[in-house]
Structures are given as C-alpha cells and as structure tokens.
Amino acid sequence: MLLPQRLHAVIHLQCSKRPAGAGQWRMTRNTLVSTESTRRPKATPAALVTLATALALAGCAAPANGSGPAQASNRAPAPAPATAATPAAAVPSPPQPGASPLAPTAAQAAALAKGSDADHIAGFAVWNSAFQSQALQAGIRPDTVRNVLATAQWQPRVVELDRAQPEFTRTPWAYLDSAVSPQRVAQGQAKLAEHSAALQSASARYGVPATVITAIWGMESNYGSNFGTFRTVDALATLAFEGRRRAWAQNELLAALRIIDQGDIAADRMIGSWAGAMGHTQFLPSVFLRHAVDADGDGHRDIWGSAPDVAASTAAFLVGEGWRRGESWGTEVQLPAGFDHARTELSVRQSAVQWAAEGVQTMDGRPLPALEAASILAPAGARGPAFLVGHNFRTLLRYNNAVTYALGVAQLSQQIDGGAPIIAAWPRDLPALSRDEVLALQVALNERGFDTGTPDGVLGPATRAGLRRYQQSEGLVADGYATADLLARLRGAATPAAPGTAPTAAPAR
Ligand SMILES: [Ca+2]
DSSP states (O other): OOOOTTOOEEEEEEEEEOTTOOSBEEEEEEEEEOSOOOSSOOOOHHHHHHHHHHHHHHTOOOOOTTOTGGGGGGOOOOOOSOOOSSOOSSSOOOOOSOOOTTSOOHHHHHHHHTSOHHHHHHHHHHHHHHHHHHHHHTTOOHHHIIIIITTOOOOHHHHHHHHOOOSBOOOHHHHHHHHTOHHHHHHHHHHHHHTHHHHHHHHHHHOOOHHHHHHHHHHHHTTTTOSOOEEHHHHHHHHHHHOTTHHHHHHHHHHHHHHHHTTSSOGGGOEEOTTSOBTTTTBOHHHHHHHOOOOSSSSOOOTTTBHHHHHHHHHHHHHHTTOOTTOOOEEEEEOOTTOOGGGOSTTOOBOHHHHHHTTOEESSSOOOOOOSSBEEEOTTOTTSOEEEEOHHHHHHHHHSOOHHHHHHHHHHHHHHTTOOOOOSOOOTTSOOOBHHHHHHHHHHHHHTTOOOSSOOSOOOHHHHHHHHHHHHHTTOOOOOOOOHHHHHHHTTOSOTTOTTTSGGGGGGO
16 A cells, blocks of 8 residues: 555554453554654645645634634533434445535635645645634533644545545445455354354344344454554544535544543544544444443443444444344345336335235245335346345445445345355346446436436436336336446447347346
8 A cells, every 4th residue: 555645654453352252352553654753744934835825715814723722611512412414334424514614615625635735734734723623612622622633634545535436336246246255254253253242242232133243343344354544533634624525524523522532442543444434343433422332341432442342332323223123134035027127126115925925035935024114126137136125124224325235234144144145146247337337328318318317427226217217118127227238229329139138138137
C-alpha cells in the first residue's frame, strides 16, 4: 500500500486471543513513521498564506487557535446521540440537511480539494478550528476537543477512497465466491469454536444464532483480521471537511468524540475503515452509541478488543433493528414454470404458505420455512438461483443495505452451521457490465420511455423497474437483470434470435 506523503503513521493492529480462554484479544500496535514525525502540520509561511486564503474561502472569522477550552462554559445542551438516517453499521448514511454554518460549503471544500496538499492542510485546519467550537457547544469535553479533535489529521487517502468508483459492476456470484469462500467458512467454524463462550452467551441473551453473529464478524472484518487502519477521528474529520457528505460526517464525528468522552475507548485505539466504520463489527459511531454492549463487564464497550463485547454488540444491533428469535432468514427455492419474475423484489411480500400455494418449493422437498411477509429474490435474474427471504433477512440489510451482502451473511452462517451451499447454478457466462455500460443502459431505457431515474451507472430498484417494463414490452422474461445482450438490443444491435434474450428462450431463463 502506498503511504500518502502526509500520512504520518499507519497503525497496524493484530488481534490474538489470550491463551487462557479469557475471551479477550490482545492488541499489538506497530507504528510506521513515514516522512514526518509530528502529528500537527507545521505552520510554514506558505501554509499561513494559504490558510488566509482558505479563511476567506470558508467565510470564517479568524479562528483563535486553542479556543476550545475557553468556550467550555458556553455549552448548549448536548444533542441526542447522532441519528443517522440509515442505521446500517457498515455503510455511510445518505447526506443530511442542516449543515453547520461554521464549516466551508461543499463548493468551497471542493475548490480547496483541487488545490495542493498545503491547501488541503490549511483548509482542514480552518475547518477543524471552527468545528472545535461546534463540538464544545454539542457538549464534548474540552479535554477531548483539545487532545483529540484539535490534533486530527487530514488524510488524503480517505478522500481518494471516498471518490473511487469501480469501473465494473460486480456480479452476485463473484461477490459471493469471495465473501463465502470455503476458507472463510472453515475459518468461521474455527472462530465459532474458539470464541464459543462469547458467541453462545450473546446468542442466548439476544436470540440471534451464534453462526449468524460469526458470519457478520467474518463479512465485516474477516473475523477481526482486517477492520481498517484509519483513526476514526481522522477519517471522519477528513470526510467532514471534504464536504461531499459533510453533515453526515460531522454527525458521526461528534458521536465518535462522545464515545471517547464516555471512556469506552482511547482515541488512539479507535481504529476502523476509511469510511468511519469501527472495529471488529464495523459500527459507525452513531450505531455504537445506540447498540454497543459491555458484555464482559469491565465498564467499557470495546468492539476493538473484547470478544464478548463484539459478539453481544453485533447481536444487540440486529435485535434493535427487529431480529426475531427463532425465525429463519429464508431458504433457496425452486420457482414453478411460468413464474412472473417481475415479482422478484423485496417490495413484493406474502406468506410462505401463499408462495407454496403458487408452487414455490425448497430445493430438497422439505416444507418452506414459516415466514409471514416473505419475498422471492433472484439476484442474477431468471437464470440464477432464487431465494425465499423473510423478516430477519431484511434485518440483515440494516447492517449493509445490499441484497448480496445479506445473502452472504445468510449463506456464510448456514455453511458455518454445516448447511449446504447454494445449489442452483449462477449464469457465469454473463459478463459483468462496466459502469459505462450501465449508464448507457439507463440512458437508452430513459430515451425509450422506460424511466430509470437519473442515470448514475449504478444498478438499483429504479433501473430494474425500467428494465422490467422494457423486457415486458419486448415479450421477454421480466427479471430486471441487466445484461450485455439487453444493452445491445436496446441499442438496436441485437439479433432477434440472440440466445437468452428472445421470448422463445424464456423457459431456459
Ligand atoms: Ca467490555
């Protein structure tokens, strides 16, 4: 990994269990020092000039350095713990209205972002100084503002990663091959045995199977081997200054400072992903405040080093989002001939009994699980596997709102438990579409009157809906799965008899 010029320290964490079954991980830290040794940017004359420019850009009154403690008596009541619009733990929530008047606007931050590293650091210092006042007003302790927020660092790598867009979409099978590899299943079984006491205790307390907790742990951080190397405060402060999701990031940053105030974790151990997701379970700070649990009774909610806390916090999150004890996530199913694939959406719900009456069956002939509001999903379209999913599957989506993610947790937990992998074959002959191809598909559908919303290169419900209407108009199976054939057909380049697209191929799809 390349070290950005001003990334002074990369903190590498390794967790290894103590030998005596204490249920605690020992955390070791290796600090790699790069080009500079101090955490604060030096105020060179050039930097001071750009600082003045940035001040003007940001429309700020000159902030007094170290103004934090002086304003401590001027606290407003602390707001309620940050409430992200989407409490998914691993995925940043959408932007929220109500930006701080103290922060630079998105346009100003964008202007700064085009500048040099010195511009970034100077602008970041301006933003930080202004935000220190806001943090104090929000009730963050002056010591924390001075020692943690004021020493936060601009991390250019965070911005790079935030702006990175993959060139290609990922097919469901490519994602699941990696997320639910035999190695990860075997490792999950070993982790389940190793941390049996912590996982079973959380399971008994919250009613979430230990295999599901283990699977989430595997999906989120590969069982703690990779939960990110960014200081959460640095990552969120960078995102807050950078501006694309400023209100959201400021909210999460305040939540992170509040966690430090509460003494759950020291700032230098508050480590996670570039996007602010922390520790083994990749909780955002606002999610931590709502759901993290001190299960080992040491007085700290520690999702970085305590197996009992990690297991209980994960289960508590799911229960808080509605997980039902004893209910299955769902199962792989066979669909009857002539099944209307336009109905394979989470929004189409009926009881498993009703689905069974339509001819939906399990793969092994056993009865469908008893689910009330269940949906049929076919993430790779009519040629791929289909699943009946219920309420607890939708709860998994609260962790990360992607069907393939929830399917990954479901499959990993099932296989850790000794269950079978997915039986039906994926349509592996279909190539992944590039982002440009998805964009072209969206534009073409819109032009033909099959509305997909604003073209964004991302396959979502609106694109599937537009695609399904197009497929129906052409007499095709309306599965809403985007393929190169469909794009070619939309462009008028497809031959009507192309395999997999012609109406006569419907039974095979
Ligand atoms: Ca604890």
